[in-house]
Amino acid sequence: MDAAIEVADLRKTYRGRRTGEVRAVDGVSFRVERGEFFGILGPNGAGKTTTLEIVEGLRKPDSGDVRLLGRSPWPHSPELTRRLGVQLQASAFFEFLTVAEQIGTFAELYGAAKARAAEMLDLVGLAEHANMRCEKLSGGQQQRLSIACALVGDPELVFLDEPTAALDPQARRNLWDLMRAINDEGRTVVLTTHYMEEAEALCDRVAIMDAGRIKAVDSPAGFVRKLDAPTRVTVAAGQLDDARIAELALDGTASTADGTVVFETRDPRKLLTALASDGALEGLAVRTANLEDVFLHVTGREWRG
Numbered sequence: 247m248d249a250a251i252e253v254a255d256l257r258k259t260y261r262g263r264r265t266g267e268v269r270a271v272d273g274v275s276f277r278v279e280r281g282e283f284f285g286i287l288g289p290n291g292a293g294k295t296t297t298l299e300i301v302e303g304l305r306k307p308d309s310g311d312v313r314l315l316g317r318s319p320w321p322h323s324p325e326l327t328r329r330l331g332v333q334l335q336a337s338a339f340f341e342f343l344t345v346a347e348q349i350g351t352f353a354e355l356y357g358a359a360k361a362r363a364a365e366m367l368d369l370v371g372l373a374e375h376a377n378m379r380c381e382k383l384s385g386g387q388q389q390r391l392s393i394a395c396a397l398v399g400d401p402e403l404v405f406l407d408e409p410t411a412a413l414d415p416q417a418r419r420n421l422w423d424l425m426r427a428i429n430d431e432g433r434t435v436v437l438t439t440h441y442m443e444e445a446e447a448l449c450d451r452v453a454i455m456d457a458g459r460i461k462a463v464d465s466p467a468g469f470v471r472k473l474d475a476p477t478r479v480t481v482a483a484g485q486l487d488d489a490r491i492a493e494l495a496l497d498g499t500a501s502t503a504d505g506t507v508v509f510e511t512r513d514p515r516k517l518l519t520a521l522a523s524d525g526a527l528e529g530l531a532v533r534t535a536n537l538e539d540v541f542l543h544v545t546g547r548e549w550r551g
């Protein structure tokens with residue numbers, strides 16, 4: 247079977263009078279399998295939206311090739327469009343329409359049944375707001391409505407461009423559940439995000455993007471495993487004397503600052519057992535490497551999501 251997405255060597259340069267030349271996408275290639283939850287993670291301006299818009303067939307690249315479900319997005323074909331669900335970063339709703347009218351318009355465009363529109367509103371938790379005008383919805387509700395509109399045509403491949411940007415943590419978690427459910431139904435999902443934890447929590451594989459390029463692609467766990475970074479164990483100072491700290495640090499490092507002792511070890515189990523038997527667990531914190539450390543390693547830059 248064809249891959250869900252195959253992208254080869256995409257390039258796009260914007261030319262502005264004030265900004266000069268910006269190489270927004272600078273040789274991007276990747277492949278997404280059917281049924282995958284694929285993330286494109288990168289800071290603001292990395293080129294995620296431009297990449298996604300090209301892949302969706304909304305923007306033409308300067309060069310490069312895109313295949314969606316085995317077909318080129320150009321020229322547009324209704325057969326292919328019907329199999330795609332696109333949620334854009336800034337959704338423009340017809341503000342005078344109600345929620346039901348808005349999604350009804352999308353349902354008509356996709357040739358979907360009225361019942362399907364109601365079902366989607368239910369799925370995203372907006373059924374009781376069906377008669378509310380779109381302009382009255384909160385930010386989170388608008389994001390959910392735009393996802394419902396993207397799903398109404400029952401797409402195989404769903405694109406979500408930073409759907410949780412600017413949402414409060416609770417609304418973000420609710421959307422995570424919704425995105426998981428969409429993928430669990432067998433749909434391929436492509437998500438752009440600048441939230442590390444989001445990519446870590448949702449994606450089967452993540453492409454780390456920076457300055458127009460994809461720097462690496464792997465599963466979140468695979469990235470961290472390959473990094474082979476030590477575990478950082480912190481306890482409150484004052485529970486261990488210097489000699490014991492040095493002894494416990496034998497297979498790693500230890501430093502004391504700001505009232506805490508920080509160990510870096512490759513054998514956290516042994517260290518934690520020793521700390522427990524010393525009764526020195528006050529202020530304990532254990533931190534393993536995460537995608538933030540991976541980003542630093544892969545790009546040579548601190549994460550500034």
Ligand SMILES: Nc1ncnc2c1ncn2[C@@H]1O[C@H](COP(=O)(O)OP(=O)(O)OP(=O)(O)O)[C@@H](O)[C@H]1O
Pocket residue numbers: 260261262265268269270288289290291292293294295296297440
């Ligand atoms: N229409 C445009 N005209 C000129 N420059 C643009 C245009 N769209 C994007 N850019 C520039 O291209 C670069 C990549 O932008 P893009 O929006 O693709 O990145 P992004 O990773 O999606 O960032 P964000 O999270 O802020 O949307 C940025 O430097 C941006 O300023």
